[in-house]
Amino acid sequence: MRWLGFGAAPTVGLRTVRTHSIQQSACRVGSTAINSKPSCARALIGGKTVSVRCLEGRTTPRAVRSARRGVASVTGHRRGRRYLSMTSPHTSESPVGFIGLGIMGHGMAANLVRSGKRLVVWNRTASKAEAFAREHNDDGTRSSSSPPPVQLAQSAREVVERCRFTYSMLTTPEVVRQVHFDPHHGTLQGMAAGKVLVECSTLDAAAMREIHAHVTAHSGRFLEAPVSGSKAPAESGSLIFLCSGDAAAFKELCDGDLAAMGKRSFFFGEQIGGGTHMKLVVNMIMGNMMVALAEGVNLAEACGLSSDSLQQVLQLGAMSCPLFSTKLPKMAQQDYEPNFPLKHQQKDMRLALNLGDEKAVALPTTAAANEVYKRARGMGFADEDCCAVYESAKDRSRTNEAPESVAAVREHASKNYRG
Numbered sequence: 001m002r003w004l005g006f007g008a009a010p011t012v013g014l015r016t017v018r019t020h021s022i023q024q025s026a027c028r029v030g031s032t033a034i035n036s037k038p039s040c041a042r043a044l045i046g047g048k049t050v051s052v053r054c055l056e057g058r059t060t061p062r063a064v065r066s067a068r069r070g071v072a073s074v075t076g077h078r079r080g081r082r083y084l085s086m087t088s089p090h091t092s093e094s095p096v097g098f099i100g101l102g103i104m105g106h107g108m109a110a111n112l113v114r115s116g117k118r119l120v121v122w123n124r125t126a127s128k129a130e131a132f133a134r135e136h137n138d139d140g141t142r143s144s145s146s147p148p149p150v151q152l153a154q155s156a157r158e159v160v161e162r163c164r165f166t167y168s169m170l171t172t173p174e175v176v177r178q179v180h181f182d183p184h185h186g187t188l189q190g191m192a193a194g195k196v197l198v199e200c201s202t203l204d205a206a207a208m209r210e211i212h213a214h215v216t217a218h219s220g221r222f223l224e225a226p227v228s229g230s231k232a233p234a235e236s237g238s239l240i241f242l243c244s245g246d247a248a249a250f251k252e253l254c255d256g257d258l259a260a261m262g263k264r265s266f267f268f269g270e271q272i273g274g275g276t277h278m279k280l281v282v283n284m285i286m287g288n289m290m291v292a293l294a295e296g297v298n299l300a301e302a303c304g305l306s307s308d309s310l311q312q313v314l315q316l317g318a319m320s321c322p323l324f325s326t327k328l329p330k331m332a333q334q335d336y337e338p339n340f341p342l343k344h345q346q347k348d349m350r351l352a353l354n355l356g357d358e359k360a361v362a363l364p365t366t367a368a369a370n371e372v373y374k375r376a377r378g379m380g381f382a383d384e385d386c387c388a389v390y391e392s393a394k395d396r397s398r399t400n401e402a403p404e405s406v407a408a409v410r411e412h413a414s415k416n417y418r419g
């Protein structure tokens with residue numbers, strides 16, 4: 001047993017963490033709550049959420065890191081306060097499955113481990129799953145007798161066979177169907193009564209309904225749970241979950257796994273499609289904003305105005321937002337290291353347009369913006385960050401420049417801005 005806190009002994013560190021009105025029992029510290037409110041965390045105790053406060057309003061990065069590692073229990077009193085201490089960083093409950101350790105899946109799965117869950121993971125490229133397991137199994141916090149927090153599976157099927165809850169974070173409807181419906185190694189082959197599949201990929205509602213139908217046909221339960229937020233929120237556990245489907249599964253996960261990976265979870269009803277529709281609306285708005293920004297930067301440049309001054313003006317007005325303040329400098333520096341790959345943003349524009357078609361809602365701006373993304377894909381920027389849409393938005397006729405190749409852009413960026 002070791003103390004959860006800022007110092008080596010409770011008198012030094014743990015004194016600053018106090019629980020409210022709780023009995024001595026095991027509890028897990030919610031990492032997300034600590035992230036979003038530095039002086040207050042939530043603990044799950046016997047299925048009930050209670051607040052855990054850091055006294056003196058002080059939460060150091062070290063304390064947060066300690067708390068995020070896992071399981072704590074109330075162990076004693078000192079001057080009328082109750083203290084939390086680490087028992088074991090990982091619980092004995094059944095492991096959670098995770099399929100797809102890409103940009104988003106990696107951060108999400110890491111937060112599950114930090115919240116005290118043991119994981120069974122599978123990724124198409126096995127080396128990524130192996131690296132993830134190494135990162136978490138060899139972090140120096142585990143005693144030699146406790147099982148490793150991350151175990152590898154040989155297939156998506158094996159993940160579901162070994163776990164009650166399995167999260168899937170893949171790419172397109174086509175890929176998700178391939179992984180779930182594979183007749184030998186697919187997720188559905190491991191599905192059985194009592195098991196739950198949580199699909200976090202951004203798909204269309206038809207694909208979600210199809211997966212739901214297959215999962216329930218195999219006696220399983222299904223939660224549609226696409227996320228809003230990119231690489232950084234996935235890493236810091238501040239995603240927004242947009243859920244529909246099995247209400248009991250949502251209730252069970254909302255204050256546990258979803259709170260470890262996100263800052264807020266919405267439930268749009270038992271009918272499949274609500275979460276996906278919200279996700280597509282949100283990403284359609286973001287995709288249009290990005291193209292508008294790219295055209296604005298381009299026009300400002302044509303007028304001899306620097307991107308820096310454009311940024312300053314935008315930041316002072318109603319258009320001040322994290323999307324513009326993070327992506328504008330990246331466009332100006334041609335730094336397209338992917339947080340949200342352009343091919344995924346274009347997929348979401350396409351899916352939103354299909355949804356507009358289905359609902360007979362005209363989306364002329366989105367249709368035009370989609371063409372700008374398609375052109376960027378054609379130019380070779382599919383795997384770069386979505387802000388590379390700037391390359392496609394540039395007015396080449398103004399300068400008579402030939403479009404730059406991806407290799408030339410990377411070379412330019414690394415020479416001038418990456419050291």
Ligand SMILES: NC(=O)c1ccc[n+]([C@@H]2O[C@H](COP(=O)([O-])OP(=O)(O)OC[C@H]3O[C@@H](n4cnc5c(N)ncnc54)[C@H](OP(=O)(O)O)[C@@H]3O)[C@@H](O)[C@H]2O)c1
Nearest residue numbers: 100101102103104124125170171201202230231339340344
């Ligand atoms: N990035 C963001 O900012 C963001 C934000 C919100 C939502 N989303 C959505 O979340 C989903 C994942 O995004 P991401 O950015 O994490 O994507 P990513 O980095 O491209 O990762 C995709 C994952 O899918 C796997 N995959 C791809 N094709 C596969 C196939 N044919 N068979 C099996 N596995 C396959 C990849 O495996 P390998 O490692 O083997 O390639 C990887 O694990 C997408 O639907 C995206 O639209 C992304």
